[in-house]
Amino acid sequence: MxxxxxxxxxxxxxxxxxxxxxxxxxxxxxxxCRLFMQWKKMNWPIMVDSLDLLEVSVVPITLxxxxxxxxxxxxxxxNVKWLEENFLSKTYEGPPxxxxxxxxxxxxxxxxxxxxRKNTPEAWRKYADALATWAPAKQLDEAIKSYDRALSRVPNxxxxxxxxxxxxxxxxxxxxxKTDDFQKAVDQWAKALDIDPNNYIWRRRIQQYGPRLTKPxxxxxWVPQARKEVRxxxxxxxxxxxxxGGAEFARPQRHFQTTGAEQKEPDPKARIIRDKTLIQTEVxxxxxxxxxxxxxxxxxxxxPNTQKKAHWNNESGRSVLWINPPAGWKVDDRLQTLPNAPxxxxxxxxxxxxxxxxxxxxxxxxxxxxxxxxxxLYYVCEDAGGKCLYRRQDVSIKLRVGD
Amino acid sequence: MKPHVFISFTSLxxxxxxxxxxxxxxxxxxxxxxxxxxxxxxxxxxxxxxxDFRGKKVIxxxxxxx
Numbered sequence: 405m406x407x408x409x410x411x412x413x414x415x416x417x418x419x420x421x422x423x424x425x426x427x428x429x430x431x432x433x434x435x436x437c438r439l440f441m442q443w444k445k446m447n448w449p450i451m452v453d454s455l456d457l458l459e460v461s462v463v464p465i466t467l468x469x470x471x472x473x474x475x476x477x478x479x480x481x482x483n484v485k486w487l488e489e490n491f492l493s494k495t496y497e498g499p500p501x502x503x504x505x506x507x508x509x510x511x512x513x514x515x516x517x518x519x520x521r522k523n524t525p526e527a528w529r530k531y532a533d534a535l536a537t538w539a540p541a542k543q544l545d546e547a548i549k550s551y552d553r554a555l556s557r558v559p560n561x562x563x564x565x566x567x568x569x570x571x572x573x574x575x576x577x578x579x580x581x582k583t584d585d586f587q588k589a590v591d592q593w594a595k596a597l598d599i600d601p602n603n604y605i606w607r608r609r610i611q612q613y614g615p616r617l618t619k620p621x622x623x624x625x626w627v628p629q630a631r632k633e634v635r636x637x638x639x640x641x642x643x644x645x646x647x648x649g650g651a652e653f654a655r656p657q658r659h660f661q662t663t664g665a666e667q668k669e670p671d672p673k674a675r676i677i678r679d680k681t682l683i684q685t686e687v688x689x690x691x692x693x694x695x696x697x698x699x700x701x702x703x704x705x706x707x708p709n710t711q712k713k714a715h716w717n718n719e720s721g722r723s724v725l726w727i728n729p730p731a732g733w734k735v736d737d738r739l740q741t742l743p744n745a746p747x748x749x750x751x752x753x754x755x756x757x758x759x760x761x762x763x764x765x766x767x768x769x770x771x772x773x774x775x776x777x778x779x780x781l782y783y784v785c786e787d788a789g790g791k792c793l794y795r796r797q798d799v800s801i802k803l804r805v806g807d
Numbered sequence: 808m809k810p811h812v813f814i815s816f817t818s819l820x821x822x823x824x825x826x827x828x829x830x831x832x833x834x835x836x837x838x839x840x841x842x843x844x845x846x847x848x849x850x851x852x853x854x855x856x857x858x859d860f861r862g863k864k865v866i867x868x869x870x871x872x873x
Binding site: 427429450460464468470471476482502 | 830867
């Protein structure tokens with residue numbers, strides 16, 4: 405909210421006990437907002453609503469709420485003088501104000517029993533909402549099953565699809581992730597948006613991870629600047645649970661651009677020995693279905709296999725992903741480098757690496773599924789201090805083309 | 808009455824198909840109470856609700872950091 409004098413005035417009113425500032429954030433990764441608040445020196449209480457239980461379809465929304473909990477104004481452009489005269493100086497009539505009561509989280513057992521007894525979409529979704537909001541990540545499996553139960557009865561409810569997507573993405577970011585969780589999240593966000601294309605929150609979630617041609621702005625480009633300024637003040641920036649990825653920093657584009665057409669294919673005769681066990685890959689395409697002539701962003705995640713104690717070897721050279729687009733298809737950059745994690749140890753490391761690129765379908769693309777041949781080349785060690793190898797992995801990237 | 812019965816069943820089938828099997832979304836219009844939604848706090852995940860601030864005037868900002 406960039407309104408001259410607003411922060412100073414609200415801070416003063418809070419000091420005087422005239423006003424309480426509160427926030428509700430609609431964000432997949434809430435602790436990014438903690439960094440934002442630290443950066444902007446905003447220290448008011450914030451509630452986290454990643455599932456959008458408030459069911460708003462747009463942000464920001466600013467409400468003036470009286471001492472009885474009644475919404476008195478919806479502020480389009482907050483104005484200090486206007487607010488003082490028309491809200492703060494007024495006394496509102498309303499029901500007696502109860503003694504202070506502390507909110508309590510829902511009781512999972514009660515909600516589960518209600519869902520089992522009533523067996524309605526509403527009861528299952530309520531239970532799923534509670535699990536996805538409050539329970540530890542290992543219970544996301546149960547949240548996902550409960551959303552699925554609700555959707556099996558009411559398949560066209562956008563809110564349930566959206567929340568199921570949030571749960572899938574949460575599980576993707578957790579140690580309990582399952583194959584294709586991120587793609588399933590994107591699929592569900594896309595279904596929600598298909599049901600209601602006017603929901604701005606749902607659209608933004610796809611755009612956050614999607615191609616540059618569809619982006620309204622870079623989503624988290626403020627993060628490096630925030631860290632820099634916070635450090636310059638002598639503070640330690642809030643540590644992010646999930647670092648923003650390339651799509652979340654990418655700037656919008658008006659035209660699809662390709663680079664690296666002159667780049668040389670690194671293993672054209674496929675002579676490098678294949679790795680099938682040391683590094684595990686996962687592909688997510690956003691949006692999940694590409695229309696002819698349109699673009700998508702492809703996320704390829706590389707994870708060292710923990711059971712094999714695999715490590716990246718950081719001393720031998722860079723790891724890359726090479727893409728061979730079929731005739732008519734364009735890729736923005738065919739040779740992708742797999743970046744090291746920012747704080748990866750020097751010699752070997754086990755962090756997840758992600759390559760992202762964008763692809764443009766030809767206008768004549770036919771509906772169906774098309775394979776985008778790609779392979780990665782990397783230096784990997786069988787164990788810390790063990791044998792290190794140069795290996796190739798063919799990556800299966802399947803693109804779904806719509807009508 | 809028959810047409811009414813037919814319309815009722817049709818409406819019910821449509822409402823189930825389109826997702827109104829769920830409670831109506833909170834109405835955030837001026838004059839309505841803000842819903843007593845209980846959510847985790849950003850700092851530490853404790854349960855919070857707008858009802859915790861009864862007796863105070865509140866400016867509530869619903870937003871995202873992007």
